[in-house]
Amino acid sequence: MIQKEDKIMLGHGSGGQMMHKLLEDVFMKHFGNPILNEQTDAAILEAGSAQIAFTTDSFVIDPIFFPGGNIGKLAVCGTVNDLAVSGAEPLYISASFILEEGFLLSDLEIIVESLASEAKKAGVQIVTGDTKVVNKGKCDKLFINTAGIGRVSPENRMVTKALGIIPGDIIIVNGTIGDHGMAIMNARESFNFKTTVQSDCASLNHLIREVLETSEVKFMRDPTRGGVATVLNELAGKIQLGIELDECELPVNNGVKAMCEVLGFDPLHIANEGKVLIVVSAEDGPNLMKVLRNNELGRKSAIIGRIVSEHSGKVVLKNETGGRRIVDSLSGDQLPRIC
Amino acid sequence: MKYVDEYRKKELILSVSEKLKAISKKEIVLMEVCGGHTMAIHRFGLNSLLPATIKLVSGPGCPVCVSSQHFIDTAMAYSKLPGVIITTYGDLIRVPGSSTSLEKERANGSDIRIIYSVLESLEIAKANPDKKVVFLGIGFETTAPLTAAAILQAKKEAIANFFVLSAHKIMPPVMKALVSEGVKIDGFIAPGHVSAITGTAIYNDLATTCGLGVVVAGFEPVDMMQSILMLTSQIESGKPAVEIQYQRVVQPEGNKIAQNMLSEVFEFRDDRWRGLGIIPKSGLNIRDGLSSYDAEVQFNVSVPESTEPKGCICGQILRGLKTPVDCGLFGKKCTPSDPVGACMVSGEGTCATYYKYRS
Numbered sequence: 001m002i003q004k005e006d007k008i009m010l011g012h013g014s015g016g017q018m019m020h021k022l023l024e025d026v027f028m029k030h031f032g033n034p035i036l037n038e039q040t041d042a043a044i045l046e047a048g049s050a051q052i053a054f055t056t057d058s059f060v061i062d063p064i065f066f067p068g069g070n071i072g073k074l075a076v077c078g079t080v081n082d083l084a085v086s087g088a089e090p091l092y093i094s095a096s097f098i099l100e101e102g103f104l105l106s107d108l109e110i111i112v113e114s115l116a117s118e119a120k121k122a123g124v125q126i127v128t129g130d131t132k133v134v135n136k137g138k139c140d141k142l143f144i145n146t147a148g149i150g151r152v153s154p155e156n157r158m159v160t161k162a163l164g165i166i167p168g169d170i171i172i173v174n175g176t177i178g179d180h181g182m183a184i185m186n187a188r189e190s191f192n193f194k195t196t197v198q199s200d201c202a203s204l205n206h207l208i209r210e211v212l213e214t215s216e217v218k219f220m221r222d223p224t225r226g227g228v229a230t231v232l233n234e235l236a237g238k239i240q241l242g243i244e245l246d247e248c249e250l251p252v253n254n255g256v257k258a259m260c261e262v263l264g265f266d267p268l269h270i271a272n273e274g275k276v277l278i279v280v281s282a283e284d285g286p287n288l289m290k291v292l293r294n295n296e297l298g299r300k301s302a303i304i305g306r307i308v309s310e311h312s313g314k315v316v317l318k319n320e321t322g323g324r325r326i327v328d329s330l331s332g333d334q335l336p337r338i339c
Numbered sequence: 340m341k342y343v344d345e346y347r348k349k350e351l352i353l354s355v356s357e358k359l360k361a362i363s364k365k366e367i368v369l370m371e372v373c374g375g376h377t378m379a380i381h382r383f384g385l386n387s388l389l390p391a392t393i394k395l396v397s398g399p400g401c402p403v404c405v406s407s408q409h410f411i412d413t414a415m416a417y418s419k420l421p422g423v424i425i426t427t428y429g430d431l432i433r434v435p436g437s438s439t440s441l442e443k444e445r446a447n448g449s450d451i452r453i454i455y456s457v458l459e460s461l462e463i464a465k466a467n468p469d470k471k472v473v474f475l476g477i478g479f480e481t482t483a484p485l486t487a488a489a490i491l492q493a494k495k496e497a498i499a500n501f502f503v504l505s506a507h508k509i510m511p512p513v514m515k516a517l518v519s520e521g522v523k524i525d526g527f528i529a530p531g532h533v534s535a536i537t538g539t540a541i542y543n544d545l546a547t548t549c550g551l552g553v554v555v556a557g558f559e560p561v562d563m564m565q566s567i568l569m570l571t572s573q574i575e576s577g578k579p580a581v582e583i584q585y586q587r588v589v590q591p592e593g594n595k596i597a598q599n600m601l602s603e604v605f606e607f608r609d610d611r612w613r614g615l616g617i618i619p620k621s622g623l624n625i626r627d628g629l630s631s632y633d634a635e636v637q638f639n640v641s642v643p644e645s646t647e648p649k650g651c652i653c654g655q656i657l658r659g660l661k662t663p664v665d666c667g668l669f670g671k672k673c674t675p676s677d678p679v680g681a682c683m684v685s686g687e688g689t690c691a692t693y694y695k696y697r698s
Contacts, residue, residue: 007446017676189455257340264686320349321560323384325696331676 002026015225015271016330040160041221042086044152051157053088055079056147064111064141066187068180068199069273071144072111076118077203077273078224079148084205085220085276087159087212088150090122096130098143108142115144122203124148156212162219162279165239167309169218170285172278174207174292175200175300177228178256181270186259193262195255202274207297211278215288219279222272226330228304229268231277232315233329240312245305245327247319268317269330279307342587346559347383355564356388363390363571368523370659372514373530374401374687375558381696383560393571396659397692399513399615400530402478402506403430403685404657407611408645410477410506411436416640417473417504418449424467425451426460427475428482434684437645457482457489464493464501473634476505481532483507483623484597487604490625490632502634505625508610511541512621518549522658526552526570528563531585536601538593542581550579557585604629613681614647614654653680656689663693670694 002025011018028036035043042055057078064071075095083090095115099108119126179200186193204222211217223231236243245268252260252267260267274297280288285303292298315327371377377397380386386395399405415436418425425441432442432453445451450470454460457474464472476486486503493501510533518524529542534555542553552573556566566584573579583589601623610622625633647654650668655661663669663682673679675691682688 007443009442009446011442191455254340261340261343319383321347321352321383321385322387323382323696325382325384328675328695331674 013225014330015230016269018331019226020329038160040086041082042088042148042150044086044157044160051152051154053083053086053150053152054147055082055086056145057082059144059146060140061184062140063184063187064107066199067183067197069201070111070114071142072113072115073118074201074273075144075146076115076122076124077201079146080122080124080203080205081222081273081276083148083150084203084208085159085222086150086152087156087217087220088152089209090124090148090150090205092127093119093124093146093148094128095126096145097132098139099131099133100139100141101133101136103141111142118203122205159212159217159220162235162238165218165241165279165307167241167307168282169279169307170282170303171232171243171245171305171307172280172285172288172292172301173223173228173251173304174204174276174278174298175274176251176253176256177223177272177275178260178267178270179253180273181227182256182259184271191259193255193259195259197253197255197259200272200274202297204274204276204297207292207295208276210291210295211288214291215280215284217278217280220276222276224273225271227267227269227271228277229266229315229327230329232327235279236315237313239307242308242311242313243305243315244308245315245317247317249302249304251300251302251304266327268327282306343559346557346561348561351561352383352388352564355561355568359393359564359568359571360390362568362575363392364575366392366394367525367571367574368394368396369526369528369567369570370396370398370517370524371528372398372400372510373533374404374685374689374692375530376400376528376556376563377689377692378687379558379560379563381692383563385560385563388564389567393567396524397656397689398517398527398659399612399657400479400510401682401685401687401689402482402508403434404653404681404688405508405513405612405615406431406434406477406506406681407613408436408647409611409642410504411441412642412645413635413640414441414473414475414504415439415444416642417634417638418444418451420471420638420640422470423450424463424470424472425449425475426454426457426463426472427451428455428477429453430685431475431477433678434681435648435678437643457485458492461489461493461496461498461501464498468500471500471502473502473504473638476503476507479508479510479530479533480536480601481530483605484536484600487600490604490629491600493632494629499631502632502637503625504634505605505623507605507623508612508621509607509623511544512618513612513615514542514545515549516615516618516621517658518545518551520658522660524551524659525574526554526579528566528570529553529555531555531557531562531589534583534585534589534593536594536597539581539583539589539591546579546581552579553581555581555583555585555589557588612657614657648679651680653682653690656682663690666690670697
């Protein structure tokens with residue numbers, strides 16, 4: 001229940017439990033309808049005999065330039081990936097800009113150029129847009145919103161439903177986790193970690209097309225804000241089965257691992273922008289891994305865990321020494337420890 | 340990862356576990372004082388590798404958990420003063436005070452900034468000469484030298500708008516207080532990073548007067564298992580002593596430079612611990628000569644006496660008398676996203692650790 005004095009806090013935007021509650025208490029309460037209630041990355045809509053996927057996303061990242069990309073590239077990848085994980089072929093996107101008075105035009109052009117070049121790479125057209133300028137201090141440099149439309153072919157219509165998942169099915173990720181979040185954190189805060197950690201920001205639609213052509217995918221989602229932990233917790237809750245992860249199988253870059261050790265963060269909670277989690281049957285695993293590893297964006301793919309009949313609704317991480325811990329979704333912002 | 344992976348090797352951990360099982364005869368209770376150790380024990384599942392004779396209990400070594408509610412309330416009162424910027428380590432931001440938290444006050448418009456090093460506060464002070472920057476100093480001998488360094492740096496650079504609200508505490512008095520209260524403890528696993536600063540002589544009293552062994556331990560699973568083995572063999576042979584397991588970091592004499600900074604800036608005072616009450620000579624107060632940096636001297640706010648939240652047993656948990664599962668609020672009214680007691684707020688608090696690893 002919302003109290004009269006409750007206010008928005010930063011944790012409400014972290015992609016974890018606080019945000020989930022906000023969605024339920026405010027947005028779903030007033031907007032709820034059968035399409036939205038599915039709560040998938042993109043809405044699946046009937047248009048005559050065809051099905052289309054429709055999604056939108058806003059980008060407020062700070063800093064706007066970061067190792068591995070910039071806000072423009074990210075604005076394309078984010079929307080393209082939301083369509084792709086919904087089983088759609090991304091076709092058209094919109095791009096709207098909110099610009100702060102005083103923002104450098106030359107920086108704007110760099111960002112717009114990367115938006116254009118990433119769109120070309122992903123094979124989507126930018127077909128509409130909007131520009132607003134606000135007084136200095138009313139937004140931070142620039143914010144971008146993109147929306148996207150894609151075509152869902154009949155054989156991929158069930159991808160978002162998470163149906164038919166059974167114990168023994170495996171969970172695959174297409175490479176190292178936590179890179180985007182830690183690259184941003186290192187660029188934003190004054191840690192000065194001497195690391196080469198780069199954002200993994202990439203459009204995954206071509207890779208995902210290959211995946212869908214190879215295997216019968218039972219579930220797919222891009223683990224952005226809130227990280228792998230949050231996506232898998234939602235999945236475990238939805239299918240009412242357990243998920244078991246192997247710590248030693250989790251692909252984590254050494255730089256990310258080290259930053260996490262120092263700050264007391266869990267890579268499973270850190271945002272990714274070029275990763276997809278895929279659930280397939282154990283039989284489909286080897287073939288799919290081959291396909292993934294043949295693609296530049298899937299070289300470090302790994303089977304990180306499996307669906308189990310125990311601890312229904314929960315994600316449990318096993319480590320090598322026999323320790324087991326529950327991996328919760330993020331409860332607010334991750335906070336660095338002090339000692 | 341170098342210097343980490345070596346200390347997480349399964350074979351090594353299991354071989355220490357075998358040795359422990361072979362030598363442990365008496366039923367003993369060991370207290371890991373530090374929240375970082377509690378985390379490591381649960382994260383690596385070490386309890387399952389110990390013989391049934393050895394019981395581990397968590398101690399009062401999480402700085403966020405032991406900071407009194409009065410301290411949080413005072414910080415909140417400062418945050419509402421005009422022209423004040425509060426700088427704090429992230430852990431404190433969600434700790435519930437009597438009626439609100441720093442996170443909520445930030446949403447209400449107070450300027451509260453999370454920093455990663457106290458020296459960032461000096462930069463903020465320099466960049467905002469018309470504002471007053473108050474750093475919330477929490478932590479033990481590990482973080483206190485950094486606060487001391489910041490105050491000395493502020494003095495050197497004549498930065499007049501930087502202040503510290505000190506809730507810094509030291510470890511030995513609370514350990515002794517627990518023993519004299521009669522809490523059953525047969526030995527202490529002591530935090531390695533504290534002794535990296537202080538050296539090991541601070542614990543000599545515990546061994547000679549109280550007859551309790553203390554092993555200064557590192558934070559990886561091999562460190563922890565080895566420390567438990569060292570303590571167990573001390574107890575089995577009836578020879579309590581202060582020993583260093585974390586030899587790759589800790590020198591018996593500690594870090595003299597840091598010690599000198601600490602004593603230049605701070606003096607001991609009786610201090611309030613959440614759930615434990617006032618413990619003599621357990622806190623660090625900024626010396627009179629540096630009182631221009633002491634927020635408590637420079638800001639006049641009145642903060643009403645606070646009470647512990649109803650039903651919360653953090654105090655008994657911090658004493659090692661109870662575990663979180665004994666608490667009626669645990670996992671129900673008190674969760675990491677909506678904490679009642681401080682032990683649930685910090686990632687290294689005993690309750691948060693139990694919650695996270697409750698499988």
